[in-house]
Amino acid sequence: MAVEPAFRKYIVVVLGSSQSGVSEFIKRVSELPPQTMPDPNPSDTLKPLDYGRLSVDAGNIIYLYGLSEESPLSAWTFLFDREDPVGVVTLVDSTRPASFSIDKALINNVDDDIPFVIAANKRDCANAWELDAIRVALNIDRQIPVIGCSARTGAGVRHVILTLFDRLITPDYNVEDEGYDYTDFAT
Numbered sequence: 001m002a003v004e005p006a007f008r009k010y011i012v013v014v015l016g017s018s019q020s021g022v023s024e025f026i027k028r029v030s031e032l033p034p035q036t037m038p039d040p041n042p043s044d045t046l047k048p049l050d051y052g053r054l055s056v057d058a059g060n061i062i063y064l065y066g067l068s069e070e071s072p073l074s075a076w077t078f079l080f081d082r083e084d085p086v087g088v089v090t091l092v093d094s095t096r097p098a099s100f101s102i103d104k105a106l107i108n109n110v111d112d113d114i115p116f117v118i119a120a121n122k123r124d125c126a127n128a129w130e131l132d133a134i135r136v137a138l139n140i141d142r143q144i145p146v147i148g149c150s151a152r153t154g155a156g157v158r159h160v161i162l163t164l165f166d167r168l169i170t171p172d173y174n175v176e177d178e179g180y181d182y183t184d185f186a187t
């Protein structure tokens, strides 16, 4: 009988304010057809959780889950109290500065030791804020990548996840060592 190759599982939580593009981002980056998972505690949530999967390579699989400010505490606990390594993408709507304070609150909810990147979404829109301006407005530490993407066109979405993955597999990751300018918008 063939032996299944061993693989390592990672959890990536995609956090975002309402309408920032969480569902579309997960749909775009996932290799599965769009799906939602059963609610861990159906009594207290309004929406099902978005769910997706991305195989980085034969040995590493990322499971993606969407959370928003409307997600109940039970969903947060369900995702963060796991044995698998967990990383977070906060998806910012680059066209909607009115939601930046919510983004900031979501960011502050994440423990400092959790690998983390910011994805500035909706870069395809003419009124999207510049990445540097988003970094300043949200007061994002230099160590945290701010990466442009468009969940609509798909530009940058895989780069967001792979940048986070580098941090997941390298816990003492130091941006200074890499020499990569995270303000670049990878397409």
Ligand SMILES: Nc1nc2c(ncn2[C@@H]2O[C@H](COP(=O)(O)OP(=O)(O)OP(=O)(O)O)[C@@H](O)[C@H]2O)c(=O)[nH]1
Pocket: 016, 017, 018, 019, 020, 021, 022, 023, 024, 025, 068, 121, 122, 123, 124, 125, 149, 150, 151, 152, 153
């Ligand atoms: N132009 C553009 N529109 C986008 C992009 N990403 C999402 N949208 C649009 O923004 C709206 C919200 O996208 P969703 O993916 O539903 O956002 P969400 O964060 O899941 O929203 P809720 O779950 O309802 O809070 C939809 O109309 C999307 O088509 C993008 O990169 N560019």
Ligand SMILES: [Mg+2]
Pocket: 022, 023, 024, 050
């Ligand atoms: Mg959604």
